[in-house]
Amino acid sequence: MWKFYLFLLPIFGVNISGLYAKNDQKIILATYTYDTKDRIENLLPFADLLKSRFEGKFEIETKSFPSVDELILAMLKKEVDLVFISTAGFLSYIDQADEFEIAGTLMVDQESESTYRSIIAASKLSGINSWEDVKSKSKGLKISLVNENSTSGxxxxxxxxxxxxLTPFKDNFGLVEFTGNHKKSLDSILTGEFDLAAFGENDLQNLSGNEDLIHILWVSPAIPLGPxxxxxxxxxxxxxxxxxxxxNLHQSYPAILESIKAGWIEAQNASHFEKLTKDFYIDFLK
Structure with missing residues (x-):
């Protein structure tokens, strides 16, 4: 397989004098930080693989931006070349520009195996048991969300x-707060500090015995992972x-695939990369 990919270089006519019209021999591979996880260590094996494919003639620099917004800004400024972005970040980017295209998306073999879903739940202490309760009491309810760049949160x-x-939130709820991560949003209704919360399914699976403290109001379909x-x-x-x-990572370098997956908890059951279209994501929201 190693020889095969080296053989691809002359077939594809790789111009090692430059990536674009200018003489630039560096590829910036970028992603974003979630909470305290910058994911650089997860992407380094893939960066090293790419460097070997180009026989060291390109430097592969791996960067992690503090937020999805800052990653998108770098994309808009064309300061990065190859990006691992969230689903919400992707949708935000294509609403602003069209200078990047999808190379691949992590996929699960069957939708039922996906753990990437969004959950809306209520604290049992809130007395909310249905959407009718939410609507009738919304002005006095406190809701916690993750952040505005979170797909499931x-x-x-x-x-x-x-x-x-029930939107805009500010017109329908007593208090709306962004916690910064999924666990904090879930914790906010476990303690009864907030009445409603949105978070990812993975955090619910890690609840371990406190499920009776919340009432689940809604679970989304499986969400496509970010491209x-x-x-x-x-x-x-x-x-x-x-x-x-x-x-071809899943066939040729499964350890590199596992390293990438380990950077995103929602990707834990993914099996391979597949090339999707922009319309696939847009249709999901319909």
Whole structure:
């Protein structure tokens, strides 16, 4: 397999004098930090693989931006070349620009195996047992969310509240607060500090015995994981090598695939990368 990929370079006509029109021999592989996890260690094996594919003629620099917003800003400024982005971040980016394209997305073999879902739940101490209760008491309720760039901790819950006529949040609830991570949002209703919370399914699975302290109001369908994207103006011979290595990781370098998956708890049951279209994500929201 090693010889095969080295053989691809002349076939694809890789121009090692530059990635774009300029003479730039560095590829910036970027992602974002969640809580305190920057994911750089998770991506370094893939960066090293790419470097070997180009026989060391490109430096692969791995960066983690403090937030999804800052990663998107770097994409808009074309300061990065290859990005691992969240689902909500991807949707935000394509609403602003179209200079990157999808190279691959982590997939599970069957939707039932996915643990990437959004949950809206109420504290048992709130007395909320149904959506009718939420609607009748909303002005006096406190709701905790993760952050505005969270797919399962904000975007999907927001869309569901919207379908029920309960947005904008500030006009319908007594207090709305962003906790910064899923566990804190879940904890806020376990303690009764907040009445409602949105968080990811993985945190519910780690609840271990306190399930009777909350009442689940809604569980989303399985959410597509965020894609890996490459700049459209990258030399196609280079981006194709990047893409083929990504799509073949599960067969050729499963340990590198596992390293990437370990950076995202929602990807724990993913089995391979697959190339999806922008429309796949847009259709999911419909």
């Amino acid at each position: 904000y975007l999907l819950p927001y869309l569901h509240f919207q379908q029920r006529g 890996v994207m490459v700049r459209k103006d990258m030399d196609k011979s280079i981006s194709e090598v990047v893409e083929q290595n990504l799509l």
